[in-house]
Amino acid sequence: MSDIEAPAVVRVNTNEKKDDSSSSSGNRSYTAGGSRDPDDMVRRRLKQRHIQMIAIAGTIGTGLFLNSGFVLATAGPAGALIAYILVGSVSYATLCAVCELAAYAPISGSFPLFAARWVDPALGFAIGWNYFYTAAIGVPAEITASSIVITYWDSNLNHLPIYIAVVVFFVIGVNFLGVKYFGEAEFTFAIIKLTMLTGLILLGLIIDLGGGPDHDRLGFRYWKNPGAFNQLGLEPTKPNLDRFLAIMSSIVQAAFGFAGMEIVAITASEAESPRRNVVKAVRRVFWRIFLFYICGTLIIGMTVSSNDPRLLRQTGTAAQSPYIIAMERAGIKILPSIVNAGIFTSALSASSSVMFAASRILYGLGLRGLAPRWVSYCTKDGLPIAALAVCSCFPWLAFMAVKSGSSQVFTWFISISTLGIFIGWWTINLTFLRFWAACRVQNVDRNDKSRFAYKSPFQPFLSIWAILWTTFFILVNGFTVFYKWDVSKFLTAYINIPIFIVLYLGYKIVYRSKIPALKDADLVTNIPTMEETERPEIPPTTILGKIAAVLF
Incomplete structure (x- = not known):
């Protein structure tokens, strides 16, 4: 029986002992009752700047740069903008919910453990394994994408296995070096990504205003011709319905670009001063979503025609990016390689971020008895080496993309896993609603700064909004298959739903888990206090330090 099913009884060990897993912050460890779990051996080595960059840029992969063009071609500039605004609101609502939970309880296991505590142990088991295999299969997908990007410079496909092997060793190596080096790598990559995105958005604005070599001022030309909305082609005799279907299809596509933002909550158990740093991250992420996703979509809709045939090129390289298409049309020839x-x-x-998330979720499942206990084994330095070893088996699946026959199977695996993202968001918001209700029933004041470092705004309406839309995403994920029936596409689009249900019911039947009453929901056990996790904040004294404090 895992500790998540234990009654909410405060049992404090009066014999103080030093917690090696948090020695860097001078924390004290107790067996239970408002203190860190003594079995949790990971260390808090992620700094504030690491958390900030992981929050917005950690999981930005090829999707935002390349798939945004496909969204534009599907729904048109206005339709694409609506899609990204809607999905952005759902993503932000989910991030607010999970970050309040993580700031309240910065412990290993993250939202699967929260679901097990405050909703049902069976739900924690189901979403934990669902998120684990979703993330684990996502690692080879990103590795394959990165190796394909290299073909922009080297078109010899015989070299592809070499590139895949190099990337696989890099991703595994960064994670095995430890969380400190993982954080530094993510910080560096994030700076590159955000700098490039900022530059591309500014360049797109300059091109739109006529500042390119051709000096052609575009304005909102493409919103007028070919038009603000595209038709999907499924209901050609009903143009308004067809435009709605195009937006619906683009919403599902756009949602993939936001996947993984919840990883910032997973890092809380290994972050220095996790409550303060997670709070800073979530409070700043709104403006970053607005700038890089919403403004970026608006700019590409103004600079590239939605009927441009190059938007539908599936090269997997910079040649497919709408930003590159805009540069080519404006006569700019130097930047494509840099963007690639x-x-x-x-x-x-x-790739690295998703593998980190998969390993920490698996570690948390093992720690709580929802997975084999041996996967929670850590080194003396706090590295969950057993969970990482399991996750290191998945990147090698990227080699399936080398052969045409295997690549189809690989594509099916990816399609199955993507629905897990929406199920994860749905579970996070359901868990928050239970947590919110438990606080009310137990007279726990969410305005109490000594216990709540962050209070999610507009609740419970924000999570209700997110639940409604994630339910919609799950149901319409593969709706086009009902217009042209394909068994394989139907299964890959929806089979994750029965898998999740089987995981939930299987655990519930075997272990006879029960949904705790709100008055009995455990809001105390193994949750460290503010004093145990937070270091005093030292205000910057130099100009560079003050600038960094604003940015990070």
Whole structure:
């Protein structure tokens, strides 16, 4: 029986002992009752700047740079903008919810453990394994994407296995070096990604205003011709319905670009001063979503026609990016290789981040008895080496993309896993609603700064909004298959739903888990206090330090 099913009884060990897993912050460890779990051996080595960059840029891969063009071609500039605004609102609502939970309880296991505590142990088991295999299969997907990006410079496909092997060794190596080096790598990659995105958005604005070599002022030309909305082609005799279907299809595509933002909550158990740093990250991420996703979509819709045939090129390289298409149309010939290099580092970063998330979720499952106990084994330095060893088996699946026959199977695996992202978001918001209700029933004041470092705004309406839309995403994920029936596409689009249900019911039947009453929901056990996790904040004294404090 895992500790998540234990009754909410405070049992404090009065014999103080030093917690090696948090020795760097001078924390004290107790067996239970408002203190860190003594079995949790990971260390808090991620700094504030690491958390900030992981929050917005850690999982930005090739999707944002390349798939945004496909969204534009599907729905048109206005349709694409609506899609990214809607999905951005759902993503932000989910991030607010999970970050309040993580700031309240910065412990290993993250939202699967929260679901097990406050909703049902069976739900924690189901979403934990669902998120684990979703993330684990996502690693070879990003690795394959990064190796394909290299073909922009080297078109010899015989070299592809070599590039895949190099990327696989890099991703595994960065994670095995430890969380400190993982954080530094992610910080560096994030700076590259955000700098490039900022530059591309500014360049797109300059091109739109006529500052390119051709001096052609575009304005909102492409919103008028070919038009603000595209038709999907499924209901050609009903143009308004067809435009709605195009937006619906683009919403699902756009949602993939936001996947993984919840990873910042997973890092809380290994972050210095996790409550303060997670709070800073979530409070700043809104403006970053607005700038890089919303403004970026607006700019590409103004600079590239939605009927440009090059938007539908599936090269997997910079040649497919709408930003590059805009540069080519404006007569700019120098930057595509630079952008391709940036896309390559983005794919590397996303691969590393997703593997980190998969290993920590698996570690948390083992720690709580929801997975074999041996996967929670850590080295003396706090590295969950057993969970990492398991996750290191998955990157090698990237070699399936080398052969045409295997690549189809690989594509099916990826399609199955993507629905897990939406199920994860749905579970996070459901868990928050239970947590919110438990606080009310137990008279726990969410305005109490000594216990709540962050209070998610507009709750519970924000999470209700997210639940409604993630339910919609799950149901319409593969709706086009009902217009042209294909068994394999139907299965890959929806089979994750019965898998999740089987995981949930299987655990519930075997262990006879029960949904705890709100008055009995455990809001105390093994949750470290503010004093145990937070270091005093030292204000910057130099100009560079003050600038860094604003940015990070």
